[in-house]
Amino acid sequence: MKEGRYLGFGGQYLPEILIPEIHRVEAAYEQYKDDPEFLNEFHSLLKKYVGRPSLLYYAKNMTEDLGGAQIYLKREDLNHTGAHKINNVIGQALIAKRMGKKRLIAETGAGQHGVATATIAALFGMECEIFMGKMDTDRQRLNVYRMELLGAKVHPVTTGSAVLKDAVNAALQNYAARSEDTFYVMGSAVGPHPFPAMVHDFQSVISKESKQQILEETGNLPDYVIACVGGGSNAIGSFAEYIEEDGVQLIGCEAAGKGIDTKDTAATMALGSTGIFHGMKSRFLQNKDGQINPVYSISAGLDYPGVGPEHVALMDSGRAQYVPITDDEAVNAFEYIAKQEGIVAAIESCHAIAEVQKLAPTLSKDKVIICTLSGRGDKDVASIAKYRGINISED
Numbered sequence: 001m002k003e004g005r006y007l008g009f010g011g012q013y014l015p016e017i018l019i020p021e022i023h024r025v026e027a028a029y030e031q032y033k034d035d036p037e038f039l040n041e042f043h044s045l046l047k048k049y050v051g052r053p054s055l056l057y058y059a060k061n062m063t064e065d066l067g068g069a070q071i072y073l074k075r076e077d078l079n080h081t082g083a084h085k086i087n088n089v090i091g092q093a094l095i096a097k098r099m100g101k102k103r104l105i106a107e108t109g110a111g112q113h114g115v116a117t118a119t120i121a122a123l124f125g126m127e128c129e130i131f132m133g134k135m136d137t138d139r140q141r142l143n144v145y146r147m148e149l150l151g152a153k154v155h156p157v158t159t160g161s162a163v164l165k166d167a168v169n170a171a172l173q174n175y176a177a178r179s180e181d182t183f184y185v186m187g188s189a190v191g192p193h194p195f196p197a198m199v200h201d202f203q204s205v206i207s208k209e210s211k212q213q214i215l216e217e218t219g220n221l222p223d224y225v226i227a228c229v230g231g232g233s234n235a236i237g238s239f240a241e242y243i244e245e246d247g248v249q250l251i252g253c254e255a256a257g258k259g260i261d262t263k264d265t266a267a268t269m270a271l272g273s274t275g276i277f278h279g280m281k282s283r284f285l286q287n288k289d290g291q292i293n294p295v296y297s298i299s300a301g302l303d304y305p306g307v308g309p310e311h312v313a314l315m316d317s318g319r320a321q322y323v324p325i326t327d328d329e330a331v332n333a334f335e336y337i338a339k340q341e342g343i344v345a346a347i348e349s350c351h352a353i354a355e356v357q358k359l360a361p362t363l364s365k366d367k368v369i370i371c372t373l374s375g376r377g378d379k380d381v382a383s384i385a386k387y388r389g390i391n392i393s394e395d
């Protein structure tokens with residue numbers, strides 16, 4: 001297999017029992033990815049159900065306040081369900097339907113991907129089961145209830161540390177046992193091929209739109225495109241159409257947590273090493289025996305010990321740069337963009353905003369930055385208040 005490799009990263013590292021099924025998924029993706037009828041249905045749902053195209057918003061107040069580059073925000077927070085994840089879930093669920101599958105499963109950390117998957121399962125009339133670490137079901141009861149409301153069954157996973165990586169393991173096991181009627185909807189640009197490639201394609205709608213929008217607005221391509229990186233799906237979607245445009249600098253912002261000199265971090269690019277986990281060869285935070293480290297970030301969506309293989313290749317080839325952003329910097333950015341622009345953005349997205357705050361003042365006024373707001377921040381208000389020592393929860 002030559003497909004699905006990014007400078008040697010990626011691949012299909014799975015138990016033998018899953019190989020025939022992953023080959024069926026790969027064949028289906030190859031069959032439909034350029035199929036006009038498939039693409040028509042995908043884009044029609046993005047338009048009529050998600051509300052695309054999302055706005056490219058000129059952040060005038062931030063631009064004036066920071067006093068350098070012109071800042072534009074790509075507003076994925078305005079999508080139905082409040083983030084970019086729905087773009088990818090619709091694409092994968094349409095593949096699943098064409099493969100004759102009746103049941104969608106997914107892993108979820110804070111619940112964002114689980115909610116997106118449960119939403120589309122409801123829309124398409126499919127069964128849905130979500131695997132979520134027990135630690136996370138306890139912390140995110142609202143999202144557990146939301147998924148149940150949408151008709152999904154949520155399985156609390158108690159193995160390992162009972163967090164996201166353990167939920168992925170449980171979902172993979174369930175997939176192996178039920179692959180005849182089940183499709184595993186991967187939540188980020190990670191996992192075995194063809195998932196990183198599929199997620200790239202479905203999320204690239206972000207940069208297809210932003211490229212057209214910025215050309216209409218300014219007549220030029222942007223100088224910088226900035227996005228936060230967990231597994232890397234909103235970032236790869238934000239970068240995709242610019243990868244071949246050498247004049248556009250690409251910057252991914254990963255979660256440093258309490259700092260890259262502490263153990264409480266999720267900065268895979270800064271601190272990780274090459275390994276094999278969750279079906280792919282990529283970069284991971286692991287000990288010298290290859291055991292995956294516990295990771296930490298204030299942002300549940302960036303709290304993953306690995307990163308998608310295409311990002312590793314973009315970093316190693318020098319095409320993109322990756323910077324660590326601490327909890328403190330992200331929380332400051334959360335408050336800053338709320339006060340400056342009247343936008344409560346997801347704490348994940350605020351890792352990218354923090355980089356804009358650092359970079360924009362160093363650039364001249366004729367430079368243009370596009371920063372992706374991957375999601376809205378309603379979900380984060382209580383935890384940011386708590387970070388500031390204010391308790392607004394009712395229990």
Ligand SMILES: *Cc1c(COP(=O)(O)O)cnc(C)c1O
Pocket residue numbers: 083084085112113187188189228229230231232233234235301302346348349374375376
């Ligand atoms: C899940 C999530 C992320 C991180 O995932 P990526 O695959 O790296 O995009 C970022 N922002 C929001 C709002 C999320 O829900």
